[in-house]
Amino acid sequence: MSPSVETTPPPSDRVRLRRKPGRGHHDRATIDAILDAAPLCHVGVVVDGQPYVTPTFHWREGDHLYIHGASKNRTLSVADGTEVCVTVSILDGLVLARSAMHHSANFRSVMILGRAHRIEDPDTKRARLKGFIESLYPGRWDALRPMTDTELKATAVLSLALDEASAKVRDGGPMDDEADLSWPVWSGVIPLRTALGAAVADAHTPAGTPPPALGMAVAPIPGSD
Amino acid sequence: MSPSVETTPPPSDRVRLRRKPGRGHHDRATIDAILDAAPLCHVGVVVDGQPYVTPTFHWREGDHLYIHGASKNRTLSVADGTEVCVTVSILDGLVLARSAMHHSANFRSVMILGRAHRIEDPDTKRARLKGFIESLYPGRWDALRPMTDTELKATAVLSLALDEASAKVRDGGPMDDEADLSWPVWSGVIPLRTALGAAVADAHTPAGTPPPALGMAVAPIPGSD
Structure with missing residues (x-):
């Protein structure tokens, strides 16, 4: 994707791109594709005026992003009912x-602002957790030992609407000053990608059981091994 | 690294690990190794009570972490002189x-709290930016078209002391309930790693110029291609 003309306007001034607005996108197709391409997000909350940034997995269903954790998890407890920031970043390359x-980096990122809410209804929570497992490992939920009510209670799921979000994308080669183009140094792009290693079964996996197929969220990008 | 006994005590209660403290580390060797193993961090700042989490590159020299950007960059402007949170996360594997x-994830992460400060002295700033380029691409600084005073002025560098930091590390296989071990489903670890693609020179690079060797910060982990 090249730096493109902004077509969808920002949903709020808070998520308007201030630096390099040509790299900004506010259309849901671009935002959703980035959210669905990586499992890891960083959640920002404020405690006594101090920001805390915590890495965790996320998943998306429709118009909401979800995160989960232990019910006693501090970030989730603080986040419930308050304004948070969730950022997803994928580093695609080094630009020399x-x-x-x-010098720069090629990347895709999304920033979401909004009030997170804990899902209280057990059936809804269970359905969202199923969606999470299925997004990573399609077909796996029904093969697992079923989730108990105690486990469900011990797990918190927070939802965050995608109403106020922006994406930022940079790709392509270096943008040198015209006068520098003859400077005799290697310049270009070194691509980075997430690669999957060989799956390692634990000692209790029945012999001959194949590892699961992975969902989109963690599939390597085309061309990677 | 297995979940280990905490040897170095947390430097403050704010960075004490609350969840799974057995995964926590406060010794600088562990913290530095994680900071030096990945170029991308997420910076949390607070504006009008709202947290913002922004991805950017970081580098470390001695007892400080550094980030940089355009002098007019909002995150850097807000961060200068205020309490921030910088988090570095490396996802090493999916645990099924x-x-x-x-289900879990293998990861290495560091969270740093503290007051960030803009470097005002031009010579110091230039030295830190050289350190950044050299950390990514050893030997490259002296091969580049020299940085002008105007460029130096247009760039802000912020420092953050590593006084108040914690690391969290998970590795190894799934920790199933004993009663579940005979459940007939594939369980284990799918490793993830950052892999480098083939370097792509731009059209103005002199023919035959080799791409640069990369520094530790972006080197693939052992065994990756």
Whole structure:
């Protein structure tokens, strides 16, 4: 994707791109594709004026992003009912230019602002947790030892509407100053990607059981091994 | 690394590990190794009570972490002189268990709290930016078109002391309930790693110029391609 003309306007001034607005996107197709392409997000909350940024897995169903954790988890407890920021970032490449200043990175990122809410209804919570497992490992939920009510109670699921979100994307080569183009140094892009290693079964897995197929969220990008 | 006994005490209660303290580390060797193993961090700041989490590159020199950006960058402007949170997370693997609840992830992460400060002295700032380029691409700084004073002024560098930091590490296989071990489903670990693609030179790179060797911060983990 090249830096593109902004077509969908930002849903709020808070998620308007201030720096390099040409890299900004507010259309849900772009936002959803990034959210669905990586399992890891960073959740920002505020406690006594101090920001805390915690890594955790996320998943998306329709117009909401979900995160989960132990019911006693502090980040989730603080986040419930308060304004949070959830950011998903995928680093796609290192961009090397002829001047230090024009070095850059290719990336895709999404920032979501909003009030997170804990899901209270047990059936809804169970359905969302199933959606999470299925997003990572399609077909796995029904093969697992069923979730108990105690486990369900011990797990918190928070939802965050995608109403106020922005995406930022950079790709392509270095953008050197015209006068620097003849400077004799290697310049270009070194791509980075997430690669899957060989699955390692534990000692109790029945012999001959194949590892699960992975869902979109963790599939390597095309061309990776 | 297995969940280990805590040897170095947390430098403050704010960075004491609340959940699964057995995964926590406060020794600088563990913290530094994680900070040096990945170039991407997430910076949390607070504006009008709202947290914002922004991805950016970081680097470490001695007892400080550094981030940089355009002088007009909002996150950097807000962060200067205020309490921030910088989190670095490396996802090492997906952990599949026999129950949904015991699914997990192998990861290494560091959270740093503290007051960030903009570096004002031009010579110091230039030295830190050289350190950044050299950490990613050893030997590259001197091969680049030299940084101008205007470029230096347009760039902000913030430092953050590593005084108040914690690391969290999970590795190893699933920790299933004993009663579930005979449940007939594949369980184990699917490793994830950052892999480097083939470097792509831009059209102005002199023919035959080799791409740079990469520094530790972006080197693939052992065994990756």
